[in-house]
Amino acid sequence: KSPEEMAIQYRQDAFHMIKYHFGPKAAMVKGEKEFNAEEFQKNAEAVATLSKFPMNGFIAGSDKGGKTEAKAEIWTNMDDFKKKMETFQTEAAALAESAKTATSIDALKPQFGKVGESCKACHKEYKKD
Numbered sequence: 749k750s751p752e753e754m755a756i757q758y759r760q761d762a763f764h765m766i767k768y769h770f771g772p773k774a775a776m777v778k779g780e781k782e783f784n785a786e787e788f789q790k791n792a793e794a795v796a797t798l799s800k801f802p803m804n805g806f807i808a809g810s811d812k813g814g815k816t817e818a819k820a821e822i823w824t825n826m827d828d829f830k831k832k833m834e835t836f837q838t839e840a841a842a843l844a845e846s847a848k849t850a851t852s853i854d855a856l857k858p859q860f861g862k863v864g865e866s867c868k869a870c871h872k873e874y875k876k877d
Contacts, residue, residue: 752807753814759805760816762798769794776853777860788856789847795863796844799837803830817876829874836866 769791775781839862
């Protein structure tokens with residue numbers, strides 16, 4: 749594989765891992781799964797850590813050369829894209845910190861919402877449907 753194809757695979761893998769750890773938290777927030785503070789915290793910490801990885805896969809030329817859902821606007825608006833990714837990292841870290849002491853899902857919902865909004869802000873502008 750070319751370096752560009754490897755970068756695409758890298759960032760897609762990182763996003764898949766984020767999604768994997770985001771799902772159980774979302775189910776608790778929606779009331780589809782009973783709140784488990786330890787599980788929520790574990791997944792929140794995983795997302796906070798994983799949020800730092802995707803940017804490594806957005807190398808020059810990785811907008812071409814492989815199957816990607818990344819829009820070309822990432823490379824033409826890289827400063828804004830980086831800012832949105834940093835917001836995601838900040839909000840994910842804040843949720844992981846809140847999860848350390850939370851005793852109910854209601855206490856976590858506002859920050860969980862901020863993490864979700866940071867995801868949507870990026871997807872809306874920079875991810876193909």
